[in-house]
Amino acid sequence: MSFIGIGSPIPDIVNLPGQTGGEIEVTLDYPSASACDDASPFSPSEATPPGGTFAATPSGLNINASTGEVTPVGSTPQAYTISYTVSGVTSSFALTINAVQQSTFSYASSSFENSGTALPTLAGGTTSGGTFTSSSPSDLPVNSSTGELDLSNSVVGGPYTITYTTPGPCATSSTFQVSITAAYASTSSFTFDGVNDYILTNLTPDSYTGFSISAWVYADSLGSYNVVASQYRANNPSNSAWFLETINSNMAFGVVNGTTLKYAQKAFSTLGWYHVVGVWDGSTVEVYIDGAASGSPQSISAMNTGTVNMAIGGLWNIGGTAVDNGFWDGKIDEVSIWDSGLSSAAVTEIYNSGAPNDLTNLTNASSSNLKAWYKMGE
Numbered sequence: 059m060s061f062i063g064i065g066s067p068i069p070d071i072v073n074l075p076g077q078t079g080g081e082i083e084v085t086l087d088y089p090s091a092s093a094c095d096d097a098s099p100f101s102p103s104e105a106t107p108p109g110g111t112f113a114a115t116p117s118g119l120n121i122n123a124s125t126g127e128v129t130p131v132g133s134t135p136q137a138y139t140i141s142y143t144v145s146g147v148t149s150s151f152a153l154t155i156n157a158v159q160q161s162t163f164s165y166a167s168s169s170f171e172n173s174g175t176a177l178p179t180l181a182g183g184t185t186s187g188g189t190f191t192s193s194s195p196s197d198l199p200v201n202s203s204t205g206e207l208d209l210s211n212s213v214v215g216g217p218y219t220i221t222y223t224t225p226g227p228c229a230t231s232s233t234f235q236v237s238i239t240a241a242y243a244s245t246s247s248f249t250f251d252g253v254n255d256y257i258l259t260n261l262t263p264d265s266y267t268g269f270s271i272s273a274w275v276y277a278d279s280l281g282s283y284n285v286v287a288s289q290y291r292a293n294n295p296s297n298s299a300w301f302l303e304t305i306n307s308n309m310a311f312g313v314v315n316g317t318t319l320k321y322a323q324k325a326f327s328t329l330g331w332y333h334v335v336g337v338w339d340g341s342t343v344e345v346y347i348d349g350a351a352s353g354s355p356q357s358i359s360a361m362n363t364g365t366v367n368m369a370i371g372g373l374w375n376i377g378g379t380a381v382d383n384g385f386w387d388g389k390i391d392e393v394s395i396w397d398s399g400l401s402s403a404a405v406t407e408i409y410n411s412g413a414p415n416d417l418t419n420l421t422n423a424s425s426s427n428l429k430a431w432y433k434m435g436e
Contacts (some may be wrong), residue, residue, distance in 0.1 A: 081147060082107065082144060082145055082147055083106075083147075084106070084107070084110065084142060084143070084144045084147045084148060084149040085104055085105070085106045085149055086102060086104065086105050086126075086140065086141075086142040086149040086150065086151045087102060087103050087104040087105075087151060088100070088102050088103055088128070088140070088151055088153060089103050091151075091152060091153060091154065092153065092154040092155070092156055092227065093128070093130045093153070093154075093155055093156070094130065094155075094156055094157075094158050094227070094228040095130050095131065095132075095133060095135050095155050095156065095157050095158055095228070096130065096131060096158045096228075097130040097131075098130075099127050099128060099129040099130070100127070100128055101125060101126060101127045101128075102126040102142075102151075105126050105142050107144055109144060110142050110143050110144035111123055111124070111142070111143050111144075112124070112125070112126040112140060112141070112142055113140070113141050113143070114138045114139065114140045114141070114153075115138065115139050115141075116136070116138070118133060118134030118136060118138075119133050119134070119138045119140070119153075119155065120132050120133045121140065126140070126142065128140075128153070130155055133155045134155065135155045135156055135157040136154070136155060137152065137153075137154045138152070138153050138154070138155065139151070139152055139153075140152075140153055156227045156228045157228060158228045158230060159184075159185040159224040159225075159228055159229055159230050160181065160183045160184045160185060160224070160230065161184055161185065161188065161222050161223065161224045161229075161230040161231055161232040162180070162181035162183075162184050162232050163178045163179060163180050163181060163184060163205065163222045163232060163234060164178065164179055164181070164234055165177075165178050165179070165207070165220075165234060165236060166179075166421070167236075167419075168217070168234075168235060168236060168237060169236070169237045169238075169239055170207070170209050170212075170236060170237075170238060170239070171209065171238070171239050171240065171241040171416060171419065172209050172210065172211075172212045172213070172214055172238050172239070172240060172241050173209055173210055173241035173413075174209050174210060175206050175207060175208060175209055175210070176206070176207040176209055176236075177204065177205065177206050177207075178190070178205040178206075178220075178222070178234070180222075184224070185224040185225065187224075187225050188222055188223050188224040188225050188229070189202050189203070189222070189223050189225075190202050190203070190204070190205040190220060190221070190222050191220070191221045191223070192218060192219075192220055192221075193218050193219035193220075193221070194213075194218050196213075197212060197213040197215065197216075197218060197238075198212045198213070198216070198218040198220075198236065198238065199211055199212070200220055205220070205222065207220070207236065209238065212238045213238065214238050214239060214240050215237070215238060216235070216236060216237035216238050217235035217236060217237045218235065218236050218237070218238070219233050219234075219235050220233065220234050220235075220236060221233050222234075241416070246391070246434065247274070247276070247389040247390060247391035247392075247434050248371075248389065248390055248391070248434045249388070249389050250371045250385060250386040250387065250388060250389070250390060251385070251387065252278070252279065252281075252284070252385050252386065252387025252388070253385060254385065255371055255372075255385060255386075256369055256370065256371040256372040256385065257369065257370040257371055257432075258367055258368075258369050258370075259367055259368045259369070259370065259430070259432075260367060261367060261368040261395060261429070261430055262289070262365075262367060262368065263289065263299070263300070263368055263395055263397070263429070264289050264299035264300065264361055264362060264363045264364070264365055265363060266397040266398075266429075267340055267397075268338065268339050268340045268397065268398045268399040269300065269337075269338045269361070269395075269396070269397065269398075269399070270335060270336065270337045270338070270395075270396040270398065270399055270400040271286075271287055271300075271302050271311075271335065271336045271393070271394070271395055271396075272333070272334070272335045272392070272393070272394045272396070272400075272405075272408055273286050273287065273302070273333075273334055273335075273390055273391070273392060273393045273394070274331055274332070274333050274334075274390070274391040274392045274414060275331070275332055275334055275386075275388065275389070275390050275391075276330065276331050276332070276388045276389040276390075277304070277326075277327075277328040277386075277387065277388040278328065278387045278388040279328060279387045279388070280304050280306070280307060280326075280328055280387075281384075281387070282305070282306060283303055283304065283305060283384040284303055284304040284384060284385070284386050284387060285301060285302070285303040285369070285371060285372050285373055285384045285385065285386055286302040286303055286304075286334065286370070286371070286386060286390060286393075287301075287302050287368060287369065287370045287371075287393060288300065288301035288302065288303065288368070288369055288372075288373055289301070289365050289366055289367070289368050289369070290314070290365075290366075290373055291365065291366055291373065296314075296316065296317050296362070297362070297365050297366070298314045298362060298365055298366075299313070299314055299361050299362045299363065299365045299366075300312060300313045300314065300336070300338065300361060301321075301373075302334065302336045302345075303384065304326055305321075305323060307325060307326060307327075308323040308324060308325055308326055309323065309324055309325075309326035309332075309334050309345055309347055310322065310323035310324075310345060311323075311335075311336025311337070311338075311343060311344070311345040312343065313338050313343050313358050313361050314361065314362050315358050315359070315360045315361060315362060316362065318358065320343055320356035320357065320358040321343060321345075321356060322343050322344050322345045322352045322354055322355055322356050323345060323352060323354075324345050324346075324347050324350070324351075324352040325347075326347060328388075331389075331412075332347055332348055333346075333347070333348050333349070333408070333409045333412070334346065334347055335400065335405050335408070335409075337399050337400050337405070338358070338361065338399060339398075339399025340359070340399065341357060341358070341359055342355040342356065342357050342358070343355060343356045343357075343358055344356075346402075346405045346409075348409055348412070349405055349406045349409040351402060351405075368395070370390060370393055370432070371385060371386040371390060372384055372385045372386070390434060391414070391433075391434045392414050392431075392432070392433060392434065393430075393431075393432040393434065394408075394417055394428060394430065394431045394432070395428075395429045395430040395431075396423065396427045396428055396429065397427050397429050398423075398427040400423055401422055401423075403422040404420065404422040404423035406422075407420050407421060407422045407423070408420070408423070417431055418431075
């Protein structure tokens, strides 16, 4: 009861014309302000008073308009505003749907020698910036940021498990197993006396459309000609195919087509071990010493075929008898024959900074092109 003046009661008026009365209070809340797009459906933790309608902006959120249940699977990952409206009164809630991150990665091989390093490759769509860990960091160290494996300081064994965990939110982890084997080591070689020592093989590389020969050599002395390996008949170029030999103080690799001989050469010394490679790619001839090319390749488009078998340490006649005075005086090791013209990157990898490499596990040359590998005593 209200009073106007003294002792003049009038009735209370709840709703005057044009008024709506007291405004209701609407409340909306969810258990979390974010969810991954693979999460299970979830409902509001509070939506009062009941009976209202739910909606979300922008579009893309799977939400039940009557119950407010959100289904993250199939929703577009982005930020949303969810509204709950009762009798014209609205309450809002900010919800973000985050995409589950991808973490797939790999290394070039599941087995590495304990030499050098190896970097991983992130698969397409994988989130970068995560963390790499090793199941045995003392045995196989890994750079936590880049995933680079420190193979040189690894322990032969395994498999070791490398884990990559993406940065949050909605982080995931993937694993890759790596085993470590002992690095290839060359511990012996053949010694040639420069008088009558030789090796005659059953190989005929003149049948290849591309050809490379790699060897480690040590010269005790140099004559006018000292043969590392050849399919070359002395004084008969037409019945010869190729040679890798010293010519005076140069290492030379030559190819014969008919009676035409073309060869590349590079200065050579008797002081220590050297890695020498002859390459014919079907059109040019090049020679390398310790990974460095002569820089003066020679053009020749074909090689004689049907000549003589390959010899190591000397020249040969058709009957397989050593001839001339071109025998190697010193040591020869790790002779390999390839039926392709090796790239400069492959030559560098085989040289391996002066340590004979495992030729069956190269990045820049396929082992399928390796036709022979004479390890010379191993």
